[in-house]
Amino acid sequence: MEQAAGKTDTVRAARRRKVAGSRQAAASALHLGQLDDHVGYFLRRLQIAIFKDFIRTLAPVDVRPAQYSVLVLITANPGRSQAAIGKTLSIERARLARMLHDLECRKWIERRLSSADGRSHCLFMTAAGNEAMARIESLASQHERQMVKFIGRDLRQLLLDRLRKFGKP
Amino acid sequence: MEQAAGKTDTVRAARRRKVAGSRQAAASALHLGQLDDHVGYFLRRLQIAIFKDFIRTLAPVDVRPAQYSVLVLITANPGRSQAAIGKTLSIERARLARMLHDLECRKWIERRLSSADGRSHCLFMTAAGNEAMARIESLASQHERQMVKFIGRDLRQLLLDRLRKFGKP
Numbered sequence: 321m322e323q324a325a326g327k328t329d330t331v332r333a334a335r336r337r338k339v340a341g342s343r344q345a346a347a348s349a350l351h352l353g354q355l356d357d358h359v360g361y362f363l364r365r366l367q368i369a370i371f372k373d374f375i376r377t378l379a380p381v382d383v384r385p386a387q388y389s390v391l392v393l394i395t396a397n398p399g400r401s402q403a404a405i406g407k408t409l410s411i412e413r414a415r416l417a418r419m420l421h422d423l424e425c426r427k428w429i430e431r432r433l434s435s436a437d438g439r440s441h442c443l444f445m446t447a448a449g450n451e452a453m454a455r456i457e458s459l460a461s462q463h464e465r466q467m468v469k470f471i472g473r474d475l476r477q478l479l480l481d482r483l484r485k486f487g488k489p
Numbered sequence: 490m491e492q493a494a495g496k497t498d499t500v501r502a503a504r505r506r507k508v509a510g511s512r513q514a515a516a517s518a519l520h521l522g523q524l525d526d527h528v529g530y531f532l533r534r535l536q537i538a539i540f541k542d543f544i545r546t547l548a549p550v551d552v553r554p555a556q557y558s559v560l561v562l563i564t565a566n567p568g569r570s571q572a573a574i575g576k577t578l579s580i581e582r583a584r585l586a587r588m589l590h591d592l593e594c595r596k597w598i599e600r601r602l603s604s605a606d607g608r609s610h611c612l613f614m615t616a617a618g619n620e621a622m623a624r625i626e627s628l629a630s631q632h633e634r635q636m637v638k639f640i641g642r643d644l645r646q647l648l649l650d651r652l653r654k655f656g657k658p
Contacts, residue, residue, distance in 0.1 A: 348569075348573070349577075350562055350565070350566045350569060350573055350574070350577045351562075351565040351566055352561075352562070352565065352577075352656075352657070353561045353562065353564060353565030353566075354561050354565075354626060354629065355558055355561050355562070356653070357633065357649070358629070358633060359539065359633070359636055359640070359645050359648050359649055359652075360536065360539040360540060360543055360554065360632075360636070361554075361558060361656060362648065362649065362652035362653055362655065362656040363532060363535060363536045363539060363648065363652060364536050364540070364554070364656075365579075365652075365655050365656030366532060366652050366655040366656065367529065367532045367533050367536045368579070369655060370528065370529040370532060371529060371533070374529055385529065385530075385533070389524055389530065392521075392522045392523045392524050393519055393520075393521070393522065393524070395522060396519070396520040396521065396522030396523075397519045397520055397522075400519060404517070404519055405519070408518075408519045408521075410534075410537070457523060460523065460527070463529075464526065464527060464528070467528055467529070471528075471655075475651055476528050478647075478651070479528050479531065479532065480526070480528055480531065482644055482647070483528075483531040483532060483534075483535050484525070484531055486531065486534050486535040486538060486640075487521075487530060487531045487533075487534030487535065488521070
């Protein structure tokens with residue numbers, strides 16, 4: 321009984337310390353200074369939070385945001401060149417080549433030499449790639465629903481409406 | 490006279506080729522497919538464009554966005570710990586250590602052992618650092634004025650008002 325009382329006291333003391341600790345942390349929050357006026361800072365913070373959720377949600381298929389954007393573009397534009405995909409997404413040539421190599425190794429996409437221009441490659445989804453995309457799109461939609469909860473339906477729509485023009489090909 | 494007429498024809502032909510070229514480019518623009526509904530995609534595109542302008546504008550002082558945010562926080566919160574800065578900005582420990590080392594090498598900041606906790610470091614700007622900050626802040630303000638032109642005064646204010654809560658400590 322005495323021991324139980326002692327234990328309870330310890331638990332209470334730990335709780336008190338925790339409360340005091342979080343009070344102290346709140347009291348000592350840092351000032352953002354000039355950062356508070358930089359739109360890029362807040363865009364970046366929100367973008368990182370959104371990408372973290374995307375990566376977490378699509379972890380079961382091991383697809384990251386840039387890979388996803390490439391897969392979506394190949395699906396929506398079969399037979400287009402590596403250069404066109406890279407230009408649309410502003411992905412640097414060498415990085416895109418590595419990403420495509422990885423997607424080829426997974427047998428999700430294939431590169432065929434262009435009949436019009438023997439030096440350039442046309443990109444296509446494979447049957448396995450299309451199958452994988454069904455699951456990938458389902459998880460990406462789940463992520464987007466989570467975004468509605470995270471930032472609110474209004475803000476999400478507002479951002480889509482106002483920011484689209486900066487990311488259009 | 491004949492030569493002048495020939496030159497004009499060449500200019501017209503070049504113009505025709507240019508118009509035809511941009512028509513072709515427009516006709517062959519890729520579809521964004523599902524990306525068009527992902528708020529994260531458009532946030533990322535705009536954020537990259539903004540960071541590019543920041544990096545270009547602050548190139549004369551060789552300060553990148555993350556370095557800038559650390560300098561602003563140390564300036565606004567002298568004597569705070571490395572851990573507090575890292576937590577506020579969500580910068581991973583090892584990366585922050587490298588950044589601080591670089592800023593120390595430039596003699597802009599100094600780390601002092603905390604008197605309260607001998608294991609932790611307090612961060613301060615040096616006199617040279619404060620002097621550098623005057624120029625850095627001036628270029629950062631120039632970047633922000635460029636953002637007003639780039640995305641418009643209204644959208645900039647809207648983003649600041651609506652996104653601030655996602656980047657507050």
